[in-house]
Amino acid sequence: MAVIRVIEPGMFTTVQDLGREGYGAMGVSPSGAADALSLRIGNRLAGNGEGAAGLEMTLVGGAFEFSEPGTIALTGADFAPSLDGVAVEMWRSCEVRAGQTLRMGGTRDGARGYLCVRGGIAVAEVMGSASTHVLSGMGGFAGRSLRRGDVLQVGTQNRANRLASGQAGAQQPCARSSPGKAAPLQGHGPRILSTAGRKLVRARKKLRVTVGPQSDWFGPAAPRRFYGNAYRVTEESNRMGLRLVGPVVEKLPRGEMISEGVALGAIQVPESGMPIILFVEQQTTGGYPTMANVISADFHSLGQLRPRHEITFQVVNWEMARGLLREQEELLASDDALFG
């Protein structure tokens, strides 16, 4: 069976898929890829169903040796990947030969990169998902981030996900110097993400939000503060939440809130007045008022935020949020649009 040997794990690399939904009543948040859009596209490029498990790297990538020939794709932030010393292009399918080592450095702009391999990373599914839930040590590879010397199995078939129609390219070099033209989806030639696809995955710094359920808990000056200023992502940010600093979002003196369920992307404001965006490994319930909620179409951008990034918020209504999500999903649903 094909394996991937971890030569260097990188700063924080975990096995992720699209997460385990449906266990909220047990206090379990879905986890899953921080930039799910990049993972989904990476899987499609590698010839997998979009929910196959891949590797999520954070800020600094790792080095991985492949035991067998295979098809891979690198998406998300650019970690300057190279295969046996030759630079590899991102956002396209790429063939690796047995014994080759893929090396990555740090990323300058985004935060997370994805390595998808044809067949997916084969780990035991826990509660219906291969994703690592770091805090509880659940799922993924031994419930933790990768370490040097770990050996990952590559799936022969995606068990949970049917392979996408069309073959990812065979026997094509991966070098950056050969960008290649639009590739045929069937037969030979690499799969390459289209211009429209690249536009779709670009991480936004102006996040669109809908008004939160407790927006009336804040003072009259709060909206102007919150929507009119930039907030900086702090070092104390992780897969559970993104902690921000910026102008204080002032609350009305209404006492303590009764804890309730909180959604992915909820922007909570604790006593300090400094917002926290709940992220993929979020707490499932919370007791701080929620000022706003990042829209689904912008979740992927949260996965590319890194400490010191500055972000702003723009309020939209539900219909606009739904329209933006529909636009995103329509593009993802079409091989022609995504790879054309």
Add this chain to the structure above:
Amino acid sequence: MVRFVRLLEREPLREVRNVHPAYCSVLVKFDALRWTHAELEAALRERLARLGSVPLPAARVVEIPACYEDVYAPDMAEICARRGWPAERVMALHTAASYQVYFLGFVPGFAYLGELPEELAEARLATPRRQVPAGSVAIAGRQTAVYPFATPGGWRLIGRTPMRMFRAGDGGSSVLAIGDRVRFRAISAAEFVELEKTWR
């Protein structure tokens, strides 16, 4: 609340991805491309109107062994000092009460239990601990809980259980479920060590 969650489990709505019950609310996460808010609200209201016919199972009673000795109870001294009590009194009050599991939230297997006897009510720590040991028995306001994992936490710690509150295997299993009744049983540090061996 419990009936509503049971009904949603028994008759799941299509494209509803997750349900998060809390004290007096349920967060329903759904596919926004399959439902409008108004349509989903109508479907949920239809179920709310039928709650009377949803049977509730008899509440299970779960006993949680907990050691209240100093080594496991970093906030006990301060709580006692404020009241001029010996630790035994806090322990006696905490173990005498029977608690209801209102809901699970925060992290996997974390059950919000109440009501804590009024004499034990405590404000949260002004600055939460960065890491609370797994198994910590904690109190805050009129609530008590066990931290299933080493996590940040702002509740005050009065003991620890060797019990593993959450296991991920086989679809996930939590020692506590919504609607259960809970009692704590005091154990010695020696018993804690013994039990920990069998459960970890």
